Amino acid sequence: MQEASSLHLPGVAMDDQIQELVRSIYAGSATSVVFEAMDVGVLSNVVHVTVTLPTRVEHLIAKFPRPEFPMMHAMFAVEAAFYTRTDKAKVPFQLPPLLSASADAIVLQKLANVTSYSCYDGCPPARVLSILMQLATLHAAYWGQSFPELAAIPGIGANLSVQEKQTHFCTRYAPFYADLGLPPTTRAELDHLCSTLAQGTRLTRLHEAVESWHKTLIHGDLHVANMLFDDHHIVLLDWATCGSSNPLRDVAFFFTVSVTRAVREAVEAPSLRAYATTLADAIPALSIEAIETMYYLCVLNQFVILVGYNALTMSLATLGSTPAKQAQLRDGFLETNKRSCAAALHAFQMLAQHALFQ
Numbered sequence: 277m278q279e280a281s282s283l284h285l286p287g288v289a290m291d292d293q294i295q296e297l298v299r300s301i302y303a304g305s306a307t308s309v310v311f312e313a314m315d316v317g318v319l320s321n322v323v324h325v326t327v328t329l330p331t332r333v334e335h336l337i338a339k340f341p342r343p344e345f346p347m348m349h350a351m352f353a354v355e356a357a358f359y360t361r362t363d364k365a366k367v368p369f370q371l372p373p374l375l376s377a378s379a380d381a382i383v384l385q386k387l388a389n390v391t392s393y394s395c396y397d398g399c400p401p402a403r404v405l406s407i408l409m410q411l412a413t414l415h416a417a418y419w420g421q422s423f424p425e426l427a428a429i430p431g432i433g434a435n436l437s438v439q440e441k442q443t444h445f446c447t448r449y450a451p452f453y454a455d456l457g458l459p460p461t462t463r464a465e466l467d468h469l470c471s472t473l474a475q476g477t478r479l480t481r482l483h484e485a486v487e488s489w490h491k492t493l494i495h496g497d498l499h500v501a502n503m504l505f506d507d508h509h510i511v512l513l514d515w516a517t518c519g520s521s522n523p524l525r526d527v528a529f530f531f532t533v534s535v536t537r538a539v540r541e542a543v544e545a546p547s548l549r550a551y552a553t554t555l556a557d558a559i560p561a562l563s564i565e566a567i568e569t570m571y572y573l574c575v576l577n578q579f580v581i582l583v584g585y586n587a588l589t590m591s592l593a594t595l596g597s598t599p600a601k602q603a604q605l606r607d608g609f610l611e612t613n614k615r616s617c618a619a620a621l622h623a624f625q626m627l628a629q630h631a632l633f634q
Contacts, residue, residue, distance in 0.1 A: 354519070428519070
């Protein structure tokens, strides 16, 4: 731990900002504010803050946009709007105790006695069903609603336009999986999948199928590293890309980013069926088949997004604070790409009779 007067986060001195912000939360009653940078995330600076008050000590987590990424202020504004302006009464996940939220900083009370998992290690299979069931409850509760205060285009990577997909996918898919160490048979299967997707206006039709589907509140960055677990609750963090969009984006993103291939193959079908059944029970106009079909379309769409943004994503690995952190980030991005390839190939099989491929 370092005293606030001596800590400087990468690229910018934030001593006074943290000191002023934390002391304002406690109306000047804090006798000491001590913090240290946490080596987590890529686009934000995150600090662990220890606040000494006259009768107790409290621990906080504060995050700030990195100054080299000014667009992060808009994402922070979305998260602040979710916490302060959106009706959260029907959110089935537990939310972290909020102390302050703005386009410049999010401050949360640190939760004790919780378990977390990294995306690289993956979500344990025993956790997947409960996550998907709560997610179905969330999506059903806000069905058809719009959220003008939240992200205009919710979801990580969802702003990749149909024109960019249609124009650039054909030249980007081979480099995407060239460095993944895949066996020749898998590369051949991916070549077939990608050349099929690139034919005619198929990518446009895929994009439009996903974009034109039903809308509800989605989290937009739903992966296991944004969750904390205790014996009774799932705490869902980081609502910076939430808004009204296709709910199966959340499900596809979760299975692409959060679980290993082996776990996905073991639990995807029963968990997806449980999610679809819960959602269809709540929204009678939907069928289980339609929900599951849209899931596989969203898996393919997520694959196309990862291909489209791969060069940018891999460049973010260079932002790690140490060479070891940079290597860890790169390995994590490559693992996500590998999982996406496997998930996309499976989705392609499940959609073999879909009109998109006829």
